[in-house]
Amino acid sequence: MPLFLLPLLPLVGFALLILFPRLFPGKSGGWLASGTVLASFVIAVTRFLGQGDEPAREILWTWLPGMALNANLSVGFWYDQLSALMALIITGVGFLIHLYSVSYMGHDRQFTRFFAFLNFFVAMMLVLVLADSYPLMFVGWEGVGVASYLLIGFWFSGRNSEASDRDIREASDREGVANSNAARKAFIMNRIGDLGFMLGMFLLYRLYGTLVIPELAERVDGAQVAAAGVELACLFLLVGAVGKSGQLPLTTWLPDAMAGPTPVSALIHAATMVTAGVYLIARSHFLYDLAPGASTWVAWVGALTALYGALSALNQHDIKKILAYSTVSQLGYMFLAVGVGAYSAGVFHLLTHAFFKALLFLSAGAVIHALHEEQDVRRMGGLRRFMPFTHLTALMGVLAIAGIPVWSGFFSKDAILAAAFAASPLLYVVGLGVAFLTAYYMGRWYFLVWRGEYRGSVAHPHEADGLMKVPLGILAALATLAGFLNVPTFLGGGHAFDDYLGRAIPVHGHEIPISTEWLLTLLAVAAGVGGLLWAAAEHRRRALATGPLGAASANALYLDRVYDGLVAAPSRALAAGLDVVDRGLDGALSGVARNSAAPGGLFSRWQSGFVRTYAVSMLLGTALLLGYWALRTIGGGA
Amino acid sequence: MDPAPTTYYVALSGLLFAIGMMGVLTRRTAIMMFLSVELMLNAANLALVAFARSWGDLAGQTAVFIVMTLAAAEVAIGLAIIVAIFRQRETTNVDVLATLKG
Amino acid sequence: MIAFLLLGALALVGAVVTVAARNAVHAALGLVGTLLSVAGLFASLSASFLAAVQVIVYAGAILVLFLFVIMLLNAHQPVTGRDPVPFVRELAGIGGVILAGALAVIAFSYRDPQPLAQGTAALRGGTAGAVGETLLTRFLLPFEAVSVLLLVAIVGAVALVRRPAPQPDGVTDAEGVALPGELPERTAPEGGVRA
Numbered sequence: 001m002p003l004f005l006l007p008l009l010p011l012v013g014f015a016l017l018i019l020f021p022r023l024f025p026g027k028s029g030g031w032l033a034s035g036t037v038l039a040s041f042v043i044a045v046t047r048f049l050g051q052g053d054e055p056a057r058e059i060l061w062t063w064l065p066g067m068a069l070n071a072n073l074s075v076g077f078w079y080d081q082l083s084a085l086m087a088l089i090i091t092g093v094g095f096l097i098h099l100y101s102v103s104y105m106g107h108d109r110q111f112t113r114f115f116a117f118l119n120f121f122v123a124m125m126l127v128l129v130l131a132d133s134y135p136l137m138f139v140g141w142e143g144v145g146v147a148s149y150l151l152i153g154f155w156f157s158g159r160n161s162e163a164s165d166r167d168i169r170e171a172s173d174r175e176g177v178a179n180s181n182a183a184r185k186a187f188i189m190n191r192i193g194d195l196g197f198m199l200g201m202f203l204l205y206r207l208y209g210t211l212v213i214p215e216l217a218e219r220v221d222g223a224q225v226a227a228a229g230v231e232l233a234c235l236f237l238l239v240g241a242v243g244k245s246g247q248l249p250l251t252t253w254l255p256d257a258m259a260g261p262t263p264v265s266a267l268i269h270a271a272t273m274v275t276a277g278v279y280l281i282a283r284s285h286f287l288y289d290l291a292p293g294a295s296t297w298v299a300w301v302g303a304l305t306a307l308y309g310a311l312s313a314l315n316q317h318d319i320k321k322i323l324a325y326s327t328v329s330q331l332g333y334m335f336l337a338v339g340v341g342a343y344s345a346g347v348f349h350l351l352t353h354a355f356f357k358a359l360l361f362l363s364a365g366a367v368i369h370a371l372h373e374e375q376d377v378r379r380m381g382g383l384r385r386f387m388p389f390t391h392l393t394a395l396m397g398v399l400a401i402a403g404i405p406v407w408s409g410f411f412s413k414d415a416i417l418a419a420a421f422a423a424s425p426l427l428y429v430v431g432l433g434v435a436f437l438t439a440y441y442m443g444r445w446y447f448l449v450w451r452g453e454y455r456g457s458v459a460h461p462h463e464a465d466g467l468m469k470v471p472l473g474i475l476a477a478l479a480t481l482a483g484f485l486n487v488p489t490f491l492g493g494g495h496a497f498d499d500y501l502g503r504a505i506p507v508h509g510h511e512i513p514i515s516t517e518w519l520l521t522l523l524a525v526a527a528g529v530g531g532l533l534w535a536a537a538e539h540r541r542r543a544l545a546t547g548p549l550g551a552a553s554a555n556a557l558y559l560d561r562v563y564d565g566l567v568a569a570p571s572r573a574l575a576a577g578l579d580v581v582d583r584g585l586d587g588a589l590s591g592v593a594r595n596s597a598a599p600g601g602l603f604s605r606w607q608s609g610f611v612r613t614y615a616v617s618m619l620l621g622t623a624l625l626l627g628y629w630a631l632r633t634i635g636g637g638a
Numbered sequence: 639m640d641p642a643p644t645t646y647y648v649a650l651s652g653l654l655f656a657i658g659m660m661g662v663l664t665r666r667t668a669i670m671m672f673l674s675v676e677l678m679l680n681a682a683n684l685a686l687v688a689f690a691r692s693w694g695d696l697a698g699q700t701a702v703f704i705v706m707t708l709a710a711a712e713v714a715i716g717l718a719i720i721v722a723i724f725r726q727r728e729t730t731n732v733d734v735l736a737t738l739k740g
Numbered sequence: 741m742i743a744f745l746l747l748g749a750l751a752l753v754g755a756v757v758t759v760a761a762r763n764a765v766h767a768a769l770g771l772v773g774t775l776l777s778v779a780g781l782f783a784s785l786s787a788s789f790l791a792a793v794q795v796i797v798y799a800g801a802i803l804v805l806f807l808f809v810i811m812l813l814n815a816h817q818p819v820t821g822r823d824p825v826p827f828v829r830e831l832a833g834i835g836g837v838i839l840a841g842a843l844a845v846i847a848f849s850y851r852d853p854q855p856l857a858q859g860t861a862a863l864r865g866g867t868a869g870a871v872g873e874t875l876l877t878r879f880l881l882p883f884e885a886v887s888v889l890l891l892v893a894i895v896g897a898v899a900l901v902r903r904p905a906p907q908p909d910g911v912t913d914a915e916g917v918a919l920p921g922e923l924p925e926r927t928a929p930e931g932g933v934r935a
Contacts, residue, residue, distance in 0.1 A: 673771050
């Protein structure tokens, strides 16, 4: 089946839902949207099963033929092992989240619009990962940005904008403003990253004369290009990736993005879109292999972001914010991996993270649903008794992200830590510390929400309904078992995942003695278990509600305020100054305008309103022109 | 028999155009102005066809065809406007409709 | 040549009747005369297709529409009464003379770029086939644009003459249409002043 069907089906779904919403009463719009994504998933699976070793390239048409300076800018799709995997994740996890949303968003008045946007997102994400050239990838890149903007600000007038009670309505208005600001923040910070991406593309075109990825990969080998140029291009691409993936320093939009509905947080801001940066770097591996400097930058950006996210997550009180900072932190791991050249490990963590983080978000969504939009973990607790099924799935997610053996996160995180150790001990120490912190704050999340006594206000929280349980169950199974796709050799495994992905992107084997590797694994497990035990001990002392680092962590290390001081405050001062100038100018211009209006009054009398006076003016004008022409004809014979 | 030269046709077209113009300016009901406008359009069409023969290019005739279509559309809309105005003002005298003055 | 003189004279007479007739019906009939003579002139210029179209569309359809509206509005009497812009008549006279003179000068200074017989031959008789071929090849885009324009004109004409639907609360004035959300507040109590 042709590749273009993959994004086309959700796009058709989007078009139908956005143009003819009245055709889809009740929940039928949600079912249609889920159906299109399921169809795409089926196509992705058939293509995956029929995939050969050679990548496939299917060109649809040439972009601006004759205008693109021989750039041969085709619009086509590129299907190798990496894009196959991404397509499977996007459509598979995407379908589960669509299914979940049919129930979760069931009472929303904008139900159909929500699914239109979700479908649009899936289509654009598929364009992004299947594109055979950077410009087409950029189309998808911007498309998912728009979808993200629309969905973060989905409740742009709050959730109770039509409530009869005035106070509730005003609170809803405030919530709407906050939601819209979060959406704008995400959009604007992404613009910074997009600028980097575009500069990277311009530079690459200048250096190699093509932006088609397979052609670029061929030309890179033979071309005589200054190393500094490649380094710079890679750094530009890194800026783009940093923006999209919420890495330092463009990270602050991602926690705010949790203003969107929870399925959106799960799909866009955990499982798929924010991993586009990792995908971009893995896709451009042939460039980063030539740019050791830029790769080091990638690794350190990742390591520092992982640390930043983990520290910020320690003392958050919003059930989704904890997960959001955790996402920032885990994305940092992926950047760390691709930065040290362990592309396969990074993409593997992307895969497992998509499973367990989507699972955690969906579990959190079930909790929020059960507690009637309560998001503060201090008013939860003991939910294990009310929601046994969701508790079990959430527990699987926590164990996976904490890196406890057998669960998927253990394998992927271990691979990253081993690669980091081989590259630089300092990176490894940071990674290990983050693993410990991760286990602690996820343990804190788990104990605060599910254990202890119930502190909420809703009398009887209800368990998630059947439609929500299905995705939770499937994701829990995947989060538990996906690690066995890539069991390392020293544990008796076959590296199946690495072998598969290795046909598309290089898998750099790191030379570490087996004894060291055992030691690293033991340390990682110790960090995970230690973190969880620490959280359990705190839980027993009932001291979990306030985590370590206090206000610094609760305010996400004050990064927002730093930006406010560095960027926003000077801009505001500048704006105020310009405002004064503007008012002065404005007054002067108003005076000029008043004085010019007086002669205008004379002319306005000509506008008598009689059609025939207008017509006669036209006639006189025409007669003068033609008369002049006739005189010239007689006089000069010209 | 000699065919009439192009200049005759163009001069006739100019005369018709001027007559139509006078009609637009002197008549005071909307319908009569409209009839005169049609006359002017026909004058222009005549010139176009004459030049088409002179240059041996069918573009002129094609343009006339398109002008005719436009005229049909214009008449449909114009008459509709006249009917709508008549309903409201009970007149087709354009001088009464001088409400757009500046 | 004889045909041109005959038809040209007829066209001029028709035009003068159109402009000068006091009765609108007479004016329309004068215009019919002009249109038919112009159709004859088209034929003499080897534009046979256009001549046919002129008769069918102009003299047939459009003029019938005119007559229909004249009858419908009972507007065949000329406007009498004070002319608010009397100077227009004089200005129109001056302008019209200048225009006619200038056009005549320009027309008689025109020189054919090639012998007339050659040009006539290139027109291929101006048959429907010849014009249609040009229309659907060189002028395809204007052709399609005009078709859209016609559609717009149809819709516009229907929308213009449609009577405004009576409002549920008895408000017939189009400006009095209330937004759904505003309705309760705007229904003023008895004796209240309507904004």
